[in-house]
Amino acid sequence: xxxxxxxxxxxxxxxxxxxxxxxxxxxxxxxxRNCSSEDYLYYSIIDILDDVSVELNTKTxxxxxxxxxxxxxxxxxxxxxxxxxxxxxxNLKTALPKMMEKLLPQTNNVNxxxxxxxxxxxxxxxxxxxSDLNRQYKDLNSILSxxxxxxxxxxxxxxQVSFENISLESKDPVIQAWEIxxxxxxxxxxxxxxxxxxxxxxxxxxxxxxxxxxxxPRTAELHKKNNDQLFTKKQIVARMEDExxxxxxxxxxxxxxxxxxxxxxxxxEEFLNYYWKRIGEITPDQKDDFMAALDDLNTLAKxxxxxNQF
Amino acid sequence: MPESKRPLSVPPVPQPNGTKAKDVPTIVQxxxxxxxxxxxxxxxxxxxxxxxxxxxxxQKHQIFQFLFQVSKSIKLPLRVLSxxxxxxxxxxxxxxxxxxxxxxTNDPLVEAENDSFLVAxxxxxxxxxxxxxxxxxxxxQAVCNRIRDLDGESRNFLKGGVSSSxxxxxxxxxxxxxxxxxxxxxxxxxxxxxxxxxPSVDQLVVIFAKQLKLSYKLTFFAWLISFDIMSTxxxxxxxxxxxALAILIVTLNLQPTDIEAKYADEFSESAAIGATLDSIDxxxxxxxxxxxxxxxxxxxxxxxxxxxxxxxxxxxxPPVNAEIGKAQIFKFMDLKSKxxxxxxxxxxxxxxxxxxxxxxxxxxxxxGVCVKGAAxxxxxxxxxxxxxxxxxxxxx
Numbered sequence: 001x002x003x004x005x006x007x008x009x010x011x012x013x014x015x016x017x018x019x020x021x022x023x024x025x026x027x028x029x030x031x032x033r034n035c036s037s038e039d040y041l042y043y044s045i046i047d048i049l050d051d052v053s054v055e056l057n058t059k060t061x062x063x064x065x066x067x068x069x070x071x072x073x074x075x076x077x078x079x080x081x082x083x084x085x086x087x088x089x090x091n092l093k094t095a096l097p098k099m100m101e102k103l104l105p106q107t108n109n110v111n112x113x114x115x116x117x118x119x120x121x122x123x124x125x126x127x128x129x130x131s132d133l134n135r136q137y138k139d140l141n142s143i144l145s146x147x148x149x150x151x152x153x154x155x156x157x158x159x160q161v162s163f164e165n166i167s168l169e170s171k172d173p174v175i176q177a178w179e180i181x182x183x184x185x186x187x188x189x190x191x192x193x194x195x196x197x198x199x200x201x202x203x204x205x206x207x208x209x210x211x212x213x214x215x216x217p218r219t220a221e222l223h224k225k226n227n228d229q230l231f232t233k234k235q236i237v238a239r240m241e242d243e244x245x246x247x248x249x250x251x252x253x254x255x256x257x258x259x260x261x262x263x264x265x266x267x268x269e270e271f272l273n274y275y276w277k278r279i280g281e282i283t284p285d286q287k288d289d290f291m292a293a294l295d296d297l298n299t300l301a302k303x304x305x306x307x308n309q310f
Numbered sequence: 311m312p313e314s315k316r317p318l319s320v321p322p323v324p325q326p327n328g329t330k331a332k333d334v335p336t337i338v339q340x341x342x343x344x345x346x347x348x349x350x351x352x353x354x355x356x357x358x359x360x361x362x363x364x365x366x367x368x369q370k371h372q373i374f375q376f377l378f379q380v381s382k383s384i385k386l387p388l389r390v391l392s393x394x395x396x397x398x399x400x401x402x403x404x405x406x407x408x409x410x411x412x413x414x415t416n417d418p419l420v421e422a423e424n425d426s427f428l429v430a431x432x433x434x435x436x437x438x439x440x441x442x443x444x445x446x447x448x449x450x451q452a453v454c455n456r457i458r459d460l461d462g463e464s465r466n467f468l469k470g471g472v473s474s475s476x477x478x479x480x481x482x483x484x485x486x487x488x489x490x491x492x493x494x495x496x497x498x499x500x501x502x503x504x505x506x507x508x509p510s511v512d513q514l515v516v517i518f519a520k521q522l523k524l525s526y527k528l529t530f531f532a533w534l535i536s537f538d539i540m541s542t543x544x545x546x547x548x549x550x551x552x553x554a555l556a557i558l559i560v561t562l563n564l565q566p567t568d569i570e571a572k573y574a575d576e577f578s579e580s581a582a583i584g585a586t587l588d589s590i591d592x593x594x595x596x597x598x599x600x601x602x603x604x605x606x607x608x609x610x611x612x613x614x615x616x617x618x619x620x621x622x623x624x625x626x627x628p629p630v631n632a633e634i635g636k637a638q639i640f641k642f643m644d645l646k647s648k649x650x651x652x653x654x655x656x657x658x659x660x661x662x663x664x665x666x667x668x669x670x671x672x673x674x675x676x677x678g679v680c681v682k683g684a685a686x687x688x689x690x691x692x693x694x695x696x697x698x699x700x701x702x703x704x705x706x
Contacts, residue, residue, distance in 0.1 A: 248444065251442075252443075255386070255387055255441075255442070255443045256385045257385050257386065257387045257388075258385060259382050259385070264375075264378075264379075265378075265537075265622045265625060266388070266534070266537050266622060268530065268571060268572055268573060268626075270388075271530055271533050271534075272573050274387070275512070275513070275516045275529075275533060276516065276526060276529065276530075276577075279513065279516045279517055279520060280520060281520045281521055282517065282520075282521060291597060293507040293508050294508060294551055294596070294597035294598075295597055296507070297508050297549050297550075297551065297597075298549070298597060298599065300343065300502075300549070300689075301343075301344050301548075301549045301599075301602070304342045304343055304344040304345070305344060305345075305346065305655075306346075306659040306660065306669075307346075307655075307656040307657065307658050307659045308656075309599065309601050309602065309655060309656060310599030310600070310601050310602065
């Protein structure tokens with residue numbers, strides 16, 4: 001397969017990318033296998049993110065793919081006798097601020113949380129200190145200035161600034177990406193406060209169609225021209241499904257029990273790691289709830305036996 | 311106990327004018343998570359033919375091994391395994407084991423419901439959902455079939471000739487869905503599994519042990535017992551906290567010093583062995599009614615006296631106890647003799663066969679009754695809400 005063929009196949013993979021982790025991982029492995037064509041494949045990623053016809057949902061998934069790609073690239077390059085030399089890492093890292101622009105379109109903040117999660121992972125992999133930025137992202141009380149709050153009260157829309165004009169303080173592309181994200185976070189919070197303050201709440205019954213009618217049909221055409229990516233009902237539902245799926249997967253880490261192979265019965269390792277080390281004494285503030293639950297159980301047991309047992 | 315609070319089933323009542331009463335279910339089923347041994351064995355005589363008792367018990371052992379292997383492969387925690395084994399035993403309280411006569415049309419789908427491995431798969435699947443460790447049925451099936459060495463080829467599983475060839479997994483899925491509905495009926499749709507917000511036995515043992523400040527070795531010993539006990543019908547008889555406390559009392563009495571624990575040295579054992587037996591106030595500290603704890607103690611000791619050689623605890627103990635110079639089992643027997651006069655569960659209401667037969671709750675479950683909304687399933691402590699309905703059905 002020559003580089004051209006590889007890249008067209010890769011584009012096809014990216015266009016149909018789904019957020020299920022096996023699918024993403026397969027795409028990542030394809031990219032790593034063909035990292036000799038990195039120059040082609042890297043531009044395929046950038047082109048797809050630039051492409052207006054690609055849905056925003058897919059672009060979000062592609063960012064998830066980038067997250068995994070960087071992590072896997074590190075992983076295979078750090079193996080002993082590895083033939084890999086951190087493929088894609090440098091290119092993707094440099095392009096992060098530009099990607100933000102595509103992933104977080106103007107006037108639309110649906111992606112904020114997904115991008116935040118992935119950017120956190122990327123910063124972790126690249127060993128960038130982002131704790132301060134993370135704190136700023138989380139701290140909603142200090143994100144708006146006094147002037148902003150005044151403007152919210154006056155119902156003034158958040159000033160639209162194109163990304164080139166956001167003053168970036170850092171030279172590091174990862175930190176720059178964080179700064180753009182923080183800017184969008186601020187906008188999102190500002191607009192929400194403005195909405196709560198200035199728009200009267202709607203009473204009465206709201207049909208499902210009304211609820212999803214965020215794309216006003218009259219202005220839809222106009223929006224299209226402005227390349228403004230608002231979701232349709234179908235896209236919103238698809239996104240909900242995807243997120244439910246990834247939520248379920250992330251929950252697995254809460255309960256998975258790894259047992260040493262070979263033994264056909266329970267092992268001391270399981271006891272040590274999942275019971276002895278994890279379970280502590282009941283603290284005084286847990287005690288009331290715990291005792292109440294046991295009392296409930298006793299009532300249940302009492303009713304379950306026919307004879308009066310206790 | 312007042313009559314109105316006792317969980318029981320109400321037989322269909324003839325409806326004279328049929329208009330108003332039509333809307334209420336004709337059968338009320340209250341979930342009874344715990345039953346006495348007499349009730350359990352009475353139900354077994356109805357569902358397990360006397361010539362199949364040995365087969366049932368041998369197969370149960372095999373099935374529980376199988377469930378453990380599957381749980382290991384899917385990395386499910388023990389609480390799911392425990393609940394699955396509980397469900398499996400409950401299923402055969404109300405449905406006939408190897409019921410080949412009840413399939414006049416020879417439908418392969420009905421016949422396959424006799425496959426106890428599929429029953430076990432269903433139990434594990436429902437337990438994993440109930441314990442919030444959700445796995446797709448497809449994944450569970452794949453692991454089960456791999457462990458059973460079944461290939462997934464398409465064959466004529468269904469009635470109707472060559473054209474109805476479907477993959478094994480699809481066929482199994484249909485059976486499992488049917489079995490799940492049957493299972494839900496006998497657990498009376500009770501998703502608290504009789505435990506509400508209380509953790510499972512294996513966790514409770516460790517929680518209580520930490521509270522009593524037990525050493526690593528003693529806690530490990532108790533935890534191993536909890537694993538052995540998990541597969542017994544004791545979980546259908548006693549609530550988990552009473553079992554956990556019973557196990558700890560047995561542990562403290564035995565004071566095992568010779569358990570083989572690789573990691574015990576990492577934890578500095580304090581000189582004191584922890585709480586002494588006298589200081590345990592079962593009701594005040596652990597909310598465990600004494601009768602139920604006693605029942606648990608006696609059961610645990612009996613179980614080890616009869617089964618010690620087949621249990622996991624045996625793997626972690628030297629065959630001969632150095633202290634008494636005899637096999638480990640004698641320590642259990644010694645202790646049992648000290649506990650001979652404990653007051654245990656009363657079985658007054660079920661002491662004779664006639665009394666057992668009177669109780670309509672203790673019958674084979676007929677899946678026909680719950681079609682078309684004819685049955686209402688409720689949890690024992692929630693039944694007050696339906697008292698009005700109950701009054702209509704049973705005019706005084």
